[in-house]
Amino acid sequence: MALKLLFRPFLSIPVKSLSAAHPSVLCEISVLPRSITCHVPLSAVTMPATRTFFTSQVFKHTFNIQDGEDFQDRVLKSQKPVVIDFHAQWCGPCKILGPRLEKVVAKQQGKVLMAKVDIDEHTDLALEYEVSAVPTVLAMKNGDVVDKFVGIKDEDQLEAFLKKLLGP
Structure with missing residues (x-):
């Protein structure tokens, strides 16, 4: 700022x-x-x-979804697991969870990617993945949803979520 x-x-x-x-x-x-x-x-x-x-810090493993085709290419066809953060600009809890989630994903050093989807800009994706509240976070592997949570989590819970996604 x-x-x-x-x-x-x-x-x-x-x-x-x-x-x-x-x-x-x-x-x-x-x-x-x-x-x-x-x-x-x-x-x-x-x-x-x-x-x-x-004017902004660069995160190599975090990206904003631009449209449905971008989601298809960068998330569904990704060789790496992807964490998808469905959020909104007006959502207070989203503003708390977003940086926390980015930090935990960055610790994974490229083993997992993070896609950010603004539900106001991409309502079709929010409806397709049954997002009824924000923040909602999905974990995808090979184009399939393998885990999901709604609401704020602390860093330890987020790390456990990512470990479950990455497997043993």
Whole structure:
């Protein structure tokens, strides 16, 4: 949050105006991780040639589902087990569970992936997997649901949930 406030003036500048400052300036916007990168020739300025401003921490094993096809490709066809966090932006318990779950998944060092599904954006997936309350977390292996829980869990319970998913 602090980074967003700090870099808000830079992130609100249209990329076209950044590029218009000098004809050889090339700017790129990256969605994940959220960043703006501008490549400026050294002849144009006396500061470093590349600046990147990140507004969120990058988690390699956690991703947001974009649509049904993305869910199919990244979750159902995944070779690794996947934990699916069905959440909503307005849900207080979801805001507590999400970071906790990301932390426990990160400890697994790539053995398990985590997909985040916003139920307001993807109601079809929520209905398909019978999500009637949030937060709901599903554990999938080879495209099949093998475990599920609803509500908040502490880190020990989440680690036990993942151990059960990963097996002995």
